[in-house]
Amino acid sequence: MSNEHTPEFDLVVRHGHILTMNAARAAFPDGFLGIKDGRITAVEDDRECLRYQTAHEIDATGCAVLPGMINAHTHLAMTLFRGMADDVALEEFVSRLTTEEANVLTPDTVRRGAASAAAESMLAGTAAALDMYWFSEATVAASADYGLRVVSGPTFANFANPDPRSFAETLRDAEEQLAGFPAGDPAAPALMPHSTYALTRKQLEEVAGLARRHGCRVHVHAGESKREVAEVRRLHGATPIQVLDQTGLLGPKTVIAHAVELDDGDIETLAATRTSVAHCPWSNLKLACGVAPVGELLEAGVTVALGTDGAVSSNGLDVWSAVKLVATLHKGVSGDPALITAEQAIDMATVHGARALGLAGELGTLEVGKRATLQVVDLSRPHFEGCRDVWSALAYSARPSDVRDVIVDGVQRVSSGALVGK
Template identity: 40%
Template sequence: MTHWLIENGLFVTMNPEQPVFKGWLSVEGTAIAAMGEGEAPAELRDTASEKIDGEGHLFLPGLVNTHGHAAMSLLRGLADDLVLQDWLENHMWPMEGKFTGDDVYWGTSLAAAEMILSGTTTFLDMYDHMDRVAEVVENSGLRATLARGVIGLCPPDVQTAKLEEAVSFAKRWHGGANGRIQVMMSPHAPYTCPPDYIERIVAAAHELQLPLHTHMSETSAEVASNVKDYGARPVAHLDKLGLFSRPSLVAHAVHLTDEEIALLAERGVAVSHNPVSNLKLASGVARVPELLRAGVTVSLGTDSAASNNNLDLFEEIRLAALLHKGVSGDPTAVPAAEALRMGTVYGAKALGLEGTVGVLKPGMKADLIGVSIRKPHFVPATDYVSHLVYAASGADVAHVWVDGKQLLRNRELLTLDVEQIRYEAQRCFDRLRA
């Protein structure tokens, strides 16, 4: 089993028992074996296959992006400054209808390169042609939760075919890529899936023992439409259909009442907060402080590069800390440490990976990133959690490891050919727009 060592590093562990320290961390195989302050034991130093000098770097758990559509990187900048339904129905869906498996492969590869370069080590993807997405995860070395997003606005036989495709994908890939891939079942949204179809997807999730993921309460118009069509707001509607009877994660959850927040907490439903996308589409501001106070697990997602327009989770962390201060008038609404937990610890919990990733401590997977702090915006050396949240960006990430394997070294991608990806992604877009 390979054994390597980081020395002379600063570590922000997200572990309250040993939060920030200067010292060392050793990895055996895919997991963190040991860590401590000061100099590493001589035995570890003598037997390490590689010793990394961590001087000038801050090491923390890899970031966890809990909602996105990676292949939509191909549509970055295509249609900006529009309301959600216009953006979706008149611009996104017509282009996405032309996507081939190759388009999804190269669009996802583009997203994977961007995520590694900005410190994301685990991401959730809800999309189509998911076998090609899984190939990218396998090749890139990333960790991912994948869901064949199912839209039910189609004839019954097409609904059945889509559901069967989602089930067969789950059977093929859950636990794939040496355990780095897990699968969720995913009705796209209550406004794109009839009630009986959602019930069928929930039944399949029970049969396969898988979690569920969906978009929910993203806009006030969506909530009003749900009341008009089904006589209930989305939370009560999905609860009645059994979606929350499995471990579940909802994206957005912007428009919630106190009663809905209490119900989500009671059902153990996690939320993926997507502040940049929600602001850009003018969807609103989610009630994150209230969700956190109620005990709901609130994680962070970028959504797609078509509505963001990048996948830098450091931006979401900073905005999660700033936005809720601004709208509440309370500077303590989401403190820096809580925002960083949303991008790490809570993200892992939202994906059912608590105890696997999101914290640096022995026994956890060796998913970690090294941030270069030899830059003006990290000086003076005061509070490094504050610096990570309020000053850092994805461009500061120098090194990335997943499962103990290095994916980025000194800003150089080791598992992906970024020049080929840029070329192929542009080629795919040119064909789609032609």
């Protein structure tokens, strides 16, 4: 910075170990990050001779500074039902949940459930989420109050659910809503066909047609369990991934949740269509669904982001647990201790997440011009003692409660581990 021009910032974060997560993996062990108008305007080595003006300053000595986590698959308002279906199989889980949902869910209860989920997410450093649930507008609004950016939109399913609209009505409303956004606008609603077992081929094709016309994102459950794959084969005569491919639902704007049960052809199809996967290891283990072939997916070049799934299947919404699990589980299953390194796991929770949500130009890395959306993680606590590597500290030792500060679009939402202004 030159002496003639003193830069002005709204907020400065100094002396943290900044992990930019950019393509070159630039890191600044004693870093300086400047924010103006919600965007990052400086990220560099801190030097005592720096001259600048700022309204606020955060001292991040002893902390890591990294992008906010992105939760690539969740049902936020399911916090209303946490602990309601533990230690049962997926089918029993779904039956208990859908009964309860029919009794309880209204836009108002969804708003309450989502508000508490947004608080939980924000305190754990999560800045954005891809959410599939009924009354999605209530979730988006309640989450925004806490700074949590939610990509969501109408869910389509033929099973009994709290949304009184028919498939055709939901489709028509979605078309009307999408008409208010320019094609491909990342702020536009996403379309959420629940799964290939919950819709007919014709319905899946209609959702695909609408998504194509408006260039919007699509989020769908697929390949969660062996039983699902058998059911879809019975209904549609193909695997869930094949059905999605045949009905035009796969592509670079589509995110598949789970993808546990895939055959080799399915992995090739996901790679060829540049479809992203939201891997939810905690939910998959708890519901005894199995382990997604994440090593093979990454090897094939598929974007694999991390999700928590809803609080009924995972009982918690922190992406940190998914990071720790993804960096250990696949080693154990494959016998390869080098599979999914600590750094790759953090990458999946940030860079891959932003790509999956269509927000890679805005989030997922700390670079000049991007939204100032980041977390400050306190690495000075006893359980980090002796740690020699920042990636190792974050992936293997960190806990969600180590998130000290969270900034979203330049606004501090968490300070010293507490929600700001809540």
